[in-house]
Every structure is written in C-alpha cells, then in structure tokens.
Amino acid sequence: MSHLVGKSVDAIDTPALVVDLDRMERNLQTMAAFAAQYQVLLRPHAKMHKSAELAKLQMAAGAVGVCVQKTSEAEALVSNGVHNIFITNEVIALHKLARVAALTRVLAPLGGKLAICVDSLEGIKRLATCMNEGRLSSGIASEINVFIELNVGQNRCGVEPGAPAVVLALEIRKHPALNFAGLQAYHGKAQHMRSPAERREAILSAIKAVRHTHELIENIGIKVGLVTGAGTGTAPLEAASKLYGELQAGSYLFMDADYAANEQAIGQPRFKHALFVKTQVVSVHAGHVVCDAGHKSHAIDSGLPKVHAFSSRSELVYSNGGDEHGILKPAAGSTRLPSLGSMLWLIPGHCDPTVNLHDVMIGVRGGLLKGVVERIINVDARGCLT
Ligand SMILES: Cc1ncc(COP(=O)(O)O)c(C=O)c1O
Numbered sequence: 408m409s410h411l412v413g414k415s416v417d418a419i420d421t422p423a424l425v426v427d428l429d430r431m432e433r434n435l436q437t438m439a440a441f442a443a444q445y446q447v448l449l450r451p452h453a454k455m456h457k458s459a460e461l462a463k464l465q466m467a468a469g470a471v472g473v474c475v476q477k478t479s480e481a482e483a484l485v486s487n488g489v490h491n492i493f494i495t496n497e498v499i500a501l502h503k504l505a506r507v508a509a510l511t512r513v514l515a516p517l518g519g520k521l522a523i524c525v526d527s528l529e530g531i532k533r534l535a536t537c538m539n540e541g542r543l544s545s546g547i548a549s550e551i552n553v554f555i556e557l558n559v560g561q562n563r564c565g566v567e568p569g570a571p572a573v574v575l576a577l578e579i580r581k582h583p584a585l586n587f588a589g590l591q592a593y594h595g596k597a598q599h600m601r602s603p604a605e606r607r608e609a610i611l612s613a614i615k616a617v618r619h620t621h622e623l624i625e626n627i628g629i630k631v632g633l634v635t636g637a638g639t640g641t642a643p644l645e646a647a648s649k650l651y652g653e654l655q656a657g658s659y660l661f662m663d664a665d666y667a668a669n670e671q672a673i674g675q676p677r678f679k680h681a682l683f684v685k686t687q688v689v690s691v692h693a694g695h696v697v698c699d700a701g702h703k704s705h706a707i708d709s710g711l712p713k714v715h716a717f718s719s720r721s722e723l724v725y726s727n728g729g730d731e732h733g734i735l736k737p738a739a740g741s742t743r744l745p746s747l748g749s750m751l752w753l754i755p756g757h758c759d760p761t762v763n764l765h766d767v768m769i770g771v772r773g774g775l776l777k778g779v780v781e782r783i784i785n786v787d788a789r790g791c792l793t
Contacts, residue, residue: 452657457788459487479791490519508541522552538584552588559613589633598640603672706760
C-alpha cells in the first residue's frame with residue numbers, strides 16, 4: 408500500500424477504507440477541547456480504530472491513555488508502543504488473565520499502566536491468582552488498576568449498583584497486586600437513543616445509581632479514585648455530572664451513519680464523518696447502478712451505509728447487494744444516477760466492525776475529491792477478538 412503515498416485519491420483501488428485526515432483531526436481537537444472545558448480526563452475507546460498510530464495521536468492531543476475491550480487488543484497496542492491501556496471488560500479465562508498479568512510486567516519498567524474491569528468475586532480472585540503467580544515466577548511486583556463495572560442500564564456486564572459493588576470493593580482491597588481504582592459505569596444502550604431527552608433520562612438515572620454506590624463505598628473508608636464511562640452519544644451528560652472524571656468515547660473520531668441519525672442536543676460537540684469506503688460503479692441499469700462494496704467492505708449491524716453526497720442533486724440510496732455489491736438508486740426527488748466507472752464514497756453504518764474488516768486505512772489529506780494519500784494507517788489489532 409505504501410506505493411499510494413503522495414498519489415491522488417484517484418489512485419486508490421476499490422473497495423478501500425479511507426480516512427479523511429483533515430476531518431479526523433478536527434474531530435480529535437473538538438473532543439480534546441470539550442474534555443478540557445469540562446475538566447474531565449479523556450480515554451478514547453481504541454476498539455473503534457484498533458490502531459496504535461491513532462491511539463498515540465489521541466494521547467498526543469491530551470488523552471491520558473486508551474481503552475480496549477480485549478486482552479489481545481491490549482497486547483497489539485502495547486507491542487506497538489501504547490503504554491497506558493484500560494481493558495474495559497471482564498476477563499475470566501485463567502490463560503487470558505496470565506497474559507493480562509504478563510502485560511503489567513511488560514509495562515511496569517516502561518512506566519506504563521494497565522487497568523481492567525471486574526464484576527464478580529470469582530473474577531477478582533482469578534485476577535489476583537494470576538497476578539500473584541506472575542509476581543512469584545518473575546520476581547516483578549507489578550500491579551493492575553481494577554475498576555468495578557456497574558450495570559447502569561445496558562443489562563450486559565456489570566454488578567448491580569449499591570451494596571453488591573461494596574462487596575467487590577472489599578474483596579479487591581484484600582489483594583496487594585490489585586489496586587482499586589474506581590467505578591466503570593458505561594451505558595451502551597443510551598448512546599443511540601435518538602432524542603436528547605431519552606439520552607438525558609437514561610444517563611441521569613445512571614448518575615444517580617453511581618453516586619449512591621460511590622457514597623456507600625466511601626462510607627466504609629475506601630476511596631473511589633475515578634468514575635469512568637460515557638460514549639460519543641452521551642459524553643456531555645457524564646462530563647457535566649461532576650461525578651464522572653473520565654470519558655471513554657470512541658466513535659467521535661470517525662463518526663458513523665448510525666451516530667449521525669441521533670438528534671443533537673443543544674451545546675453537544677459536533678463531529679463530522681471522517682471514515683469512508685471508496686467504491687466504484689461497476690454495472691449500470693435503467694433505474695439503478697451497482698457498486699463494488701458489499702458487506703465484506705463495511706459492517707451492516709447498525710444499518711446500511713449512506714452514500715456521501717457532494718451536492719443535493721447527487722443523492723443516492725444504498726441497498727444491500729450481498730457480500731461484494733451495493734445497489735444504488737436515486738434518492739427521492741432526484742433522478743440522476745452515476746455513470747459506469749464513477750467513484751463513490753460510503754459512510755459506514757458502524758465504524759468499529761467496519762474497521763475490523765480491513766488491514767489498513769488509507770489516510771487522505773485535502774478532501775475526497777482532490778486529496779492526496781498522506782499515509783497508510785495500520786489496523787494493528789484487526790481480528791484481535793480474544
Ligand atoms: C465500555 C465502553 N466504553 C466506551 C465505548 C465508546 O463508545 P462510542 O464508540 O459509542 O463513543 C464503548 C463502545 O461500545 C464501550 O463498550
């Protein structure tokens with residue numbers, strides 16, 4: 408791919424995943440400025456881009472570190488020079504926990520940090536066992552920051568707020584290799600609630616539950632260092648809570664079509680689409696054309712891609728043509744169809760699983776029409792699911 412660097416966007420073969428670097432950098436700065444304004448830490452979720460280069464860019468812009476969801480994602484980022492990582496997920500298999508413990512020993516001499524979530528007594532004991540075994544066999548007394556994950560409405564992982572969380576905090580404190588770092592309270596379901604009122608209601612109820620849990624834990628003399636959570640859809644609410652000290656938003660950097668369908672709240676920071684699938688029209692018919700990007704090029708779990716329109720007269724609607732094809736028809740009020748060989752730009756419905764379909768992202772400077780390929784960004788943690 409490096410042969411593309413310095414060439415025009417026209418030289419990019421299709422289908423390909425392309426990042427508009429100018430837009431991405433504006434999104435980066437907007438979120439960094441937003442976090443600074445609210446005096447909260449920013450720890451973007453790197454499961455979205457899976458790239459060490461972009462994680463470092465976010466940290467250079469002020470992020471304290473990044474989040475990942477999987478042990479192997481953490482390994483991929485650490486081995487590419489990212490040294491402050493939070494696995495915002497529960498890890499239970501002993502062989503994986505041994506890898507987590509090994510990462511803490513890699514990071515300790517580098518001044519790096521690793522954090523992880525727990526939501527059960529058994530999970531804490533397993534983590535402690537693997538950390539202790541690692542300490543004994545290596546002689547390195549590394550530590551791991553441990554966050555108790557609370558279920559604040561998503562009904563996925565997370566212990567119930569209140570007394571059950573206190574039991575976990577007491578257990579964490581028994582293990583010298585585990586450092587109780589605080590609470591993770593991420594409300595995934597709230598991120599794509601379409602109206603600001605729905606999102607507000609969901610997050611205010613989460614904040615109430617977190618505040619109560621925070622008080623219960625501090626009342627028995629255990630300090631809750633940090634409350635961390637929030638995604639791109641709700642970050643302003645958590646940021647204004649004076650309870651959350653860290654935001655984990657990830658999608659803001661690329662912004663997908665699903666997020667664009669959210670109705671914006673007043674004062675919410677605005678992010679622009681920066682991730683595109685470049686595709687070519689390969690077949691033309693009376694009422695539709697066909698492009699060469701199907702769902703092997705972009706994820707469709709959160710809806711089909713939108714076609715980036717350079718003018719209102721060229722609006723197209725994408726429908727599913729299978730693995731390798733997309734079917735395009737003129738949007739309502741338009742009759743124009745692109746000609747054979749035309750290049751189009753799709754905005755994926757969901758950026759995270761779309762990125763995971765590609766080995767690299769092609770970084771373009773100067774826009775999608777006249778831009779130049781500036782660099783190739785590796786998806787270092789592509790396929791890291793374990
Ligand atoms: C625990 C956690 N934190 C943060 C995020 C980031 O959310 P978003 O990409 O919607 O900004 C996610 C995404 O799923 C997540 O699972």
